[in-house]
Ligand SMILES: O=P(O)(O)OC[C@H]1O[C@H](OP(=O)(O)OP(=O)(O)O)[C@H](O)[C@@H]1O
């Protein structure tokens with residue numbers, strides 16, 4: 001999604017995120033074996049830590065990608081590719097690598113990852129319909145017009161009563 005003007009908010013708490021990331025680890029447990037884990041920064045760092053802990057993975061790399069300024073989709077920039085060590089572990093095509101992100105939305109990020117490592121296993125905690133076909137594993141699907149608010153991007157604030165908003 002390039003703009004979030006008319007999107008449905010889907011706030012996720014730390015507890016909920018931990019539960020969903022752990023559910024992802026359960027699902028991935030049968031999909032390995034994995035030789036290394038790659039976190040897609042920055043959002044993928046949080047589920048990567050949880051999944052790595054659950055699956056006993058200790059070789060962890062980052063794929064540093066930026067494609068959104070707040071809620072606006074911008075030109076895609078790969079700021080850092082896979083390290084030499086992890087590229088060697090995964091062979092030429094990324095087989096045996098587990099690549100983790102927080103969500104897949106339009107699928108643009110996942111498409112770039114797929115080009116970098118075609119045989120890697122790509123996993124995301126949340127998926128929207130456009131991006132869903134581009135990942136191998138995900139946990140929760142939300143509609144395309146949903147904007148997911150992650151706990152590291154949000155804080156507690158006063159909520160006006162529903163009635164006062166004219167709902
Ligand atoms: O499927 P797409 O439309 O490509 O969107 C999904 C990507 O967008 C977000 O990252 P973002 O580029 O905002 O960077 P961040 O992880 O640093 O927040 C999210 O963490 C995914 O990586």
Ligand SMILES: O=c1[nH]c(=O)c2nc[nH]c2[nH]1
Pocket residue numbers: 001068103105146147148149150153
């Ligand atoms: O915090 C976020 N929530 C989303 O729904 C989303 N889609 C792309 N990038 C995103 N970042």
Ligand SMILES: [Mg+2]
Pocket residue numbers: 040041042043044101102
């Ligand atoms: Mg990201």
